[in-house]
Amino acid sequence: MEGKQTKRKKETENTKEDRLSELPDCLLHHIFSFADATDAVRSCTLSKRWRYLWTSLPYLNFSFSNFRRVLTSKRASFINFINQLLLRRSRSSIPIHSFHFTSSFDVKAAISHWMRYAAEHQIQHLTIEPVSPTICPIFNGYASFTTLKLTCPQCECATFPQALDLPFLKNLHLVRFGNFDGRIFSRFPNLETLTLEDTQLRGIRKFSVCSLNLKSFDFLNNGNLMRYPNCEFVIVAPKLTKFKFHGYHPLDCSTENLSSLDHIEFNVLSNKELDNIYHTDELKQKFARKVLQMLNALHTAKSITLSNKVIQVLSYFPASLNEHPSQFLNLKYMKAKSIRKSSKKIKIPRLILNYFLKSSPLLEIS
Numbered sequence: 001m002e003g004k005q006t007k008r009k010k011e012t013e014n015t016k017e018d019r020l021s022e023l024p025d026c027l028l029h030h031i032f033s034f035a036d037a038t039d040a041v042r043s044c045t046l047s048k049r050w051r052y053l054w055t056s057l058p059y060l061n062f063s064f065s066n067f068r069r070v071l072t073s074k075r076a077s078f079i080n081f082i083n084q085l086l087l088r089r090s091r092s093s094i095p096i097h098s099f100h101f102t103s104s105f106d107v108k109a110a111i112s113h114w115m116r117y118a119a120e121h122q123i124q125h126l127t128i129e130p131v132s133p134t135i136c137p138i139f140n141g142y143a144s145f146t147t148l149k150l151t152c153p154q155c156e157c158a159t160f161p162q163a164l165d166l167p168f169l170k171n172l173h174l175v176r177f178g179n180f181d182g183r184i185f186s187r188f189p190n191l192e193t194l195t196l197e198d199t200q201l202r203g204i205r206k207f208s209v210c211s212l213n214l215k216s217f218d219f220l221n222n223g224n225l226m227r228y229p230n231c232e233f234v235i236v237a238p239k240l241t242k243f244k245f246h247g248y249h250p251l252d253c254s255t256e257n258l259s260s261l262d263h264i265e266f267n268v269l270s271n272k273e274l275d276n277i278y279h280t281d282e283l284k285q286k287f288a289r290k291v292l293q294m295l296n297a298l299h300t301a302k303s304i305t306l307s308n309k310v311i312q313v314l315s316y317f318p319a320s321l322n323e324h325p326s327q328f329l330n331l332k333y334m335k336a337k338s339i340r341k342s343s344k345k346i347k348i349p350r351l352i353l354n355y356f357l358k359s360s361p362l363l364e365i366s
Contacts, residue, residue, distance in 0.1 A: 033059035056092040064103035098125035152176035208234040221247035250290040253297040267307035288317040299327035331360035
């Protein structure tokens with residue numbers, strides 16, 4: 001009896017091992033796309049089938065915080081780990097789908113080597129955080145790039161290279177870049193998604209975003225208080241369907257041919273920031289007018305999401321609503337959103353609803 005139970009137990013264990021071994025490489029690669037490279041390499045001890053799987057991973061995620069937690073906090077060891085993994089992976093014929101590097105320090109010397117490797121293996125998605133502004137030109141001419149995210153180090157703002165040529169780039173995310181001409185984006189003919197985060201525009205009189213195939217544009221500020229009183233913000237994007245403006249002072253915005261615009265999401269300064277800068281009722285009313293002017297520049301949108309901050313600003317100064325009538329003729333849906341995570345539903349004041357209903361009588365509130 002005991003012999004039969006032992007035999008059955010071994011059969012069960014073998015069955016489990018066979019199921020693990022029979023998983024196709026594509027499925028295992030997909031599973032590891034959610035893991036850090038450090039963990040992917042360590043998985044080689046779990047199964048004979050996985051022993052060399054990490055040498056053909058198409059998704060390479062290198063996080064110094066994870067490496068430090070698992071192995072060591074030495075920066076040189078982290079760089080060496082990446083170089084050794086790439087060296088052992090070089091025998092694989094599988095292209096690299098994505099290369100993500102995140103750390104607390106810059107790696108000027110190593111990136112040139114990694115980019116050469118990326119070009120040879122047809123990398124498509126690249127993230128470097130942080131990246132030294134001086135090495136940005138090395139990305140020029142990499143035809144395989146479809147997604148690029150670059151982050152400047154903390155307390156540093158770099159000018160994005162004006163001569164960058166990335167013909168197949170579809171998605172671009174820049175963090176802490178600034179003081180450059182937005183018309184650079186017209187050099188990326190296939191650009192569809194653009195995110196500009198903590199962008200500095202000091203001294204820029206006119207910031208034009210011209211992109212004929214752009215579909216989604218996020219202009220985000222995550223904490224740095226920035227004022228651009230003399231900056232004109234121009235959007236020329238006939239295929240743009242989504243625009244998000246978050247955390248900045250409202251800009252003098254003008255648009256050209258936004259006939260495809262479906263949705264805008266709009267958020268400005270917090271009440272504390274507003275009180276610190278616009279400390280009189282007259283200044284606050286001026287701020288409310290600028291919010292309305294920027295909103296109306298995006299009047300072709302069919303749906304709109306307003307933050308609780310925007311609603312509060314507009315509610316405080318009803319006179320501004322009368323001075324600047326709504327130009328939203330195509331608006332069908334409106335939603336209020338809290339910036340802080342909250343299950344409490346925000347109620348849109350009647351005067352705000354009436355303001356938009358005058359131009360869009362069929363407006364629905366969600």
